[in-house]
Amino acid sequence: MAEYVVPLVVEKLASQLMEEAISLSKGKEHVEWIEAELRRMQCFLKDADAKQDKDARISNWVVDIREVAFDADDFIDTYIYKTNGQREKGLVMCFKRYSHLFFLCELVSNFKINKNISRIKSKIHEIADSKLTYGIENIRQKSEGATLTVSELQERRISSPHHFEDDIIGLDEDIKRLESQLIYGQSCRSVLSIIGMAGLGKTTLAKMIYHSNGIKNNFDCCAWIYVSQEYSAEEVLRDLAKKVMGFSKIELEKMHREDLVEEISKFLQRRRYVIVLDDIWKKQVWDNLKDAFPDSKNGSRIMLTTRFKDIAIHADPRSPPHEPSLLNDEESWQLLSRKISLQWNAVTSLPPWTDELGKKIVKKCGGLPLAIVVLGGLLSRREASYNEWLKVLQSVHWQLRQDTIQCADILALSYFDLPFYLKPCFLYFGLFPEDFEISASRLILLWVAEGFVQPRGQEPIEDVSEDYLEELVGRSMVQVATRNSNGRIKTCRMHDLLRELAIAKATEDRFLHVIHGESRAGSIRTLSRSRRLAIHFNFPPSKKTTINLRSLLCFDLNEPVKVQVKRFKLLRVLDLEGSYISKLDSAIGKLIHLRYLGLRGTWLKNLPRSLRYLSNLETLDLRSTLINPFPDEILRLQQLRHLYFSDVQPMVSIPPTIPSTYLPDLQTLKGLFISEISRSDIEDFLSKLTTMRSLSLHGRLCIKKEHLGNWVAKLKSLECLKLNATRLMTEDTIHAAVPEWDLSCLTHLYKIHLAGSMQKMFDIQYFPTNLSELTLTQSWLMEDPMKTLEKLRSLRVLKLKHAAYVGREITCSSGGFVQLQLLKLSFMNSVETFRIEEGAMPNLRELEIVQCKLKIVPRGLWPVQSLKSVKLGFMPGHDIGLKIQEREGENWYRIEHVLPI
Numbered sequence: 006m007a008e009y010v011v012p013l014v015v016e017k018l019a020s021q022l023m024e025e026a027i028s029l030s031k032g033k034e035h036v037e038w039i040e041a042e043l044r045r046m047q048c049f050l051k052d053a054d055a056k057q058d059k060d061a062r063i064s065n066w067v068v069d070i071r072e073v074a075f076d077a078d079d080f081i082d083t084y085i086y087k088t089n090g091q092r093e094k095g096l097v098m099c100f101k102r103y104s105h106l107f108f109l110c111e112l113v114s115n116f117k118i119n120k121n122i123s124r125i126k127s128k129i130h131e132i133a134d135s136k137l138t139y140g141i142e143n144i145r146q147k148s149e150g151a152t153l154t155v156s157e158l159q160e161r162r163i164s165s166p167h168h169f170e171d172d173i174i175g176l177d178e179d180i181k182r183l184e185s186q187l188i189y190g191q192s193c194r195s196v197l198s199i200i201g202m203a204g205l206g207k208t209t210l211a212k213m214i215y216h217s218n219g220i221k222n223n224f225d226c227c228a229w230i231y232v233s234q235e236y237s238a239e240e241v242l243r244d245l246a247k248k249v250m251g252f253s254k255i256e257l258e259k260m261h262r263e264d265l266v267e268e269i270s271k272f273l274q275r276r277r278y279v280i281v282l283d284d285i286w287k288k289q290v291w292d293n294l295k296d297a298f299p300d301s302k303n304g305s306r307i308m309l310t311t312r313f314k315d316i317a318i319h320a321d322p323r324s325p326p327h328e329p330s331l332l333n334d335e336e337s338w339q340l341l342s343r344k345i346s347l348q349w350n351a352v353t354s355l356p357p358w359t360d361e362l363g364k365k366i367v368k369k370c371g372g373l374p375l376a377i378v379v380l381g382g383l384l385s386r387r388e389a390s391y392n393e394w395l396k397v398l399q400s401v402h403w404q405l406r407q408d409t410i411q412c413a414d415i416l417a418l419s420y421f422d423l424p425f426y427l428k429p430c431f432l433y434f435g436l437f438p439e440d441f442e443i444s445a446s447r448l449i450l451l452w453v454a455e456g457f458v459q460p461r462g463q464e465p466i467e468d469v470s471e472d473y474l475e476e477l478v479g480r481s482m483v484q485v486a487t488r489n490s491n492g493r494i495k496t497c498r499m500h501d502l503l504r505e506l507a508i509a510k511a512t513e514d515r516f517l518h519v520i521h522g523e524s525r526a527g528s529i530r531t532l533s534r535s536r537r538l539a540i541h542f543n544f545p546p547s548k549k550t551t552i553n554l555r556s557l558l559c560f561d562l563n564e565p566v567k568v569q570v571k572r573f574k575l576l577r578v579l580d581l582e583g584s585y586i587s588k589l590d591s592a593i594g595k596l597i598h599l600r601y602l603g604l605r606g607t608w609l610k611n612l613p614r615s616l617r618y619l620s621n622l623e624t625l626d627l628r629s630t631l632i633n634p635f636p637d638e639i640l641r642l643q644q645l646r647h648l649y650f651s652d653v654q655p656m657v658s659i660p661p662t663i664p665s666t667y668l669p670d671l672q673t674l675k676g677l678f679i680s681e682i683s684r685s686d687i688e689d690f691l692s693k694l695t696t697m698r699s700l701s702l703h704g705r706l707c708i709k710k711e712h713l714g715n716w717v718a719k720l721k722s723l724e725c726l727k728l729n730a731t732r733l734m735t736e737d738t739i740h741a742a743v744p745e746w747d748l749s750c751l752t753h754l755y756k757i758h759l760a761g762s763m764q765k766m767f768d769i770q771y772f773p774t775n776l777s778e779l780t781l782t783q784s785w786l787m788e789d790p791m792k793t794l795e796k797l798r799s800l801r802v803l804k805l806k807h808a809a810y811v812g813r814e815i816t817c818s819s820g821g822f823v824q825l826q827l828l829k830l831s832f833m834n835s836v837e838t839f840r841i842e843e844g845a846m847p848n849l850r851e852l853e854i855v856q857c858k859l860k861i862v863p864r865g866l867w868p869v870q871s872l873k874s875v876k877l878g879f880m881p882g883h884d885i886g887l888k889i890q891e892r893e894g895e896n897w898y899r900i901e902h903v904l905p906i
Contacts, residue, residue: 039126066135077125083574086575184214188304191304194306198321199326201328205328205374215227225276238262242294270297276305277304279306285313312480332377340374345384362398369501417506430474434504435517450470536554537555537558554573555575558578577599586609600624602622608630609630623644625648627649628675642668647672648673649676669693700717725756729761730744741761743759755776756777759780762784776800780803781810812835814840815838817842849866851874855878
């Protein structure tokens with residue numbers, strides 16, 4: 006952990022503390038010395054972090070560095086906190102009256118600061134001396150210890166094409182698909198990549214294909230090469246030359262890398278070959294080997310396995326990588342039972358009680374074949390009794406950690422390979438509950454608030470954070486749950502076993518601690534060591550919580566929560582989403598380090614006025630709260646970048662008084678209610694908000710549509726826009742109309758939601774060319790909107806909801822909606838007929854129809870080969886699913902979900 010803690014602290018020493026300008030005689034020199042020493046230590050930490058589990062000396066040395074980095078971090082934040090407190094108390098004003106007392110206070114303060122700095126310097130001296138004293142000068146040398154090193158572990162798991170598993174489950178379709186691509190694909194040489202997380206079965210899948218009769222009968226030359234994390238290009242080439250050309254060891258030793266490449270290339274030039282490169286970790290591997298693989302336009306293939314998507318794309322951008330799916334519950338149980346039967350040599354079926362417990366056990370493996378196979382081996386060695394299996398069920402994750410060579414350490418290889426800036430991002434997933442689907446936007450803002458994300462030129466820091474998430478996904482460390490219409494991640498999750506790894510590493514390193522409702526006593530004893538705390542389910546924070554806590558995240562707390570500021574002075578993140586809290590501590594303004602304040606779904610009705618003093622606050626989330634009216638204090642938060650009001654009760658309007666400077670960097674504004682139509686300063690208020698990327702406005706938008714439209718048109722960075730003009734009970738139709746604005750100049754705008762009446766569908770020229778998602782709600786359109794919308798060439802998601810259209814017939818014309826992937830029609834009770842002409846919506850994947858009068862799914866739907874999911878609900882007639890099946894016959898297998906009601 007020290008590998009990523011030290012860079013963050015060094016950056017803070019170099020910026021924040023120097024900005025505070027410590028007014029000490031030697032304070033600045035001491036701080037600069039500490040910074041320099043930590044930078045020097047940083048050079049050794051990458052190797053040390055990976056080997057600390059194998060060598061107690063290295064482990065202790067890394068812990069010492071981590072602790073001194075934490076001390077320096079605490080010193081910086083505490084100093085800034087106290088300095089800010091002194092300013093608030095007006096000590097500068099006191100100086101004019103009581104200069105002698107002020108001078109005495111300053112001497113005492115300086116003495117304490119110097120004492121803390123000297124203590125940190127002394128610790129650093131000790132660490133530097135111990136590195137030589139305890140013989141850990143050269144960390145790159147082989148570590149001593151009873152357990153395996155990373156390189157030894159890799160040696161143990163070297164793959165062989167001749168080693169077969171008898172328990173292959175759920176790969177039949179993958180084998181057919183990849184074998185077909187290898188044999189019948191394009192004539193030019195191509196690379197087929199199998200990607201995915203550790204233990205997914207990538208190598209197993211490659212072996213099954215490699216040894217199939219189709220490969221043997223269609224290729225002249227085949228070779229299996231294991232690469233691994235620590236590889237030598239020359240050794241890999243020698244291995245390849247030996248396998249395809251039969252060179253002896255003596256001949257190979259005489260050849261240099263260039264000679265090997267030339268000889269292999271010449272040999273393969275005349276043959277149709279397939280080469281498997283198993284377990285690639287770096288792009289450079291492909292760069293070093295690709296010249297040995299000639300393209301004779303004869304259908305030669307390279308098949309590689311890797312955990313990293315970017316490596317696959319780098320090797321061949323034209324060939325989409327293949328990622329095997331995790332096993333479903335039935336396949337998981339089938340694999341476990343087969344593994345146990347093989348070990349027991351069971352002729353008959355397993356005892357009846359194994360079905361119940363076995364399915365519960367594999368459920369905890371999350372469909373990961375490696376974990377299931379390891380548990381199968383464990384159970385096969387246990388007594389075949391209900392009680393023994395029950396013990397395993399109650400300790401599945403602990404059992405998998407004990408068999409480190411087969412499971413835990415293999416997963417850990419991916420963690421150790423992470424660059425230092427991604428390690429804290431990976432560990433952060435441990436704060437979220439098991440099987441929790443995490444909002445990507447929330448996670449991205451949390452990482453920024455924590456200080457994990459480093460600026461990259463003029464690029465918005467949120468975009469850098471999003472790249473971090475994509476990189477973790479590309480490394481198969483995080484799973485994408487859903488994506489937005491523009492392809493960006495919407496929600497994500499982490500496999501249970503990787504989450505267990507994250508929690509274990511993070512707890513050991515004092516990075517975080519998780520409290521569950523059932524583990525009160527044991528947890529309290531360890532709280533004083535943690536920097537971040539997550540509380541899951543009905544357990545409010547303990548009074549013994551450390552004052553050095555940087556983050557507090559709560560999930561589903563039904564008991565009243567009271568956050569006392571004096572116990573959390575150094576907080577950067579306070580996320581109380583969904584918690585039972587009705588009042589914030591009036592002293593919350595003292596949390597000057599706070600960057601993220603999440604109050605979504607709480608019971609708050611107002612905010613304390615001290616909120617204005619949160620000078621570093623970047624994100625304030627008030628969605629699904631009852632806060633009203635607009636808290637004036639929010640406009641004084643100069644660092645605020647993301648402001649969310651409630652969509653449930655959109656009554657937050659512009660305050661009566663507006664400061665001269667406000668919200669200069671605001672990027673997200675959601676839920677602002679435009680109602681003060683008579684005020685002259687609204688135009689000036691909005692005109693200064695020019696950095697908006699996501700905007701949601703509610704209220705009487707047509708009253709000042711020209712001024713609002715001109716302002717929106719100037720938001721050149723705008724990506725998402727929601728206009729909600731749905732009328733209130735006292736309003737007439739004109740007040741509920743959506744203004745017709747020209748948005749074509751907003752080239753970054755990809756998502757639009759329009760709620761409110763429209764006399765007619767807007768002309769296509771008013772929409773941005775890159776629009777990929779459009780939602781219409783309560784539009785009351787009389788004319789079929791598809792005539793216009795089907796011309797939007799980039800549209801991928803279209804949702805028509807709640808009387809968006811009140812006609813009887815909808816028609817999708819041939820050649821229309823060329824990119825559309827999802828179409829949703831809901832609560833449009835007037836629609837009776839839906840026609841789809843041949844050639845319409847050629848890329849449609851999902852269709853959802855709810856609460857419409859359609860009596861039958863349109864016949865033109867079935868020629869759409871891309872269609873994967875049809876969802877129907879609250880449709881007339883209870884036998885609609887049967888009608889579809891009888892009518893369409895063989896095309897029925899392509900529909901995954903049909904829900905007739």
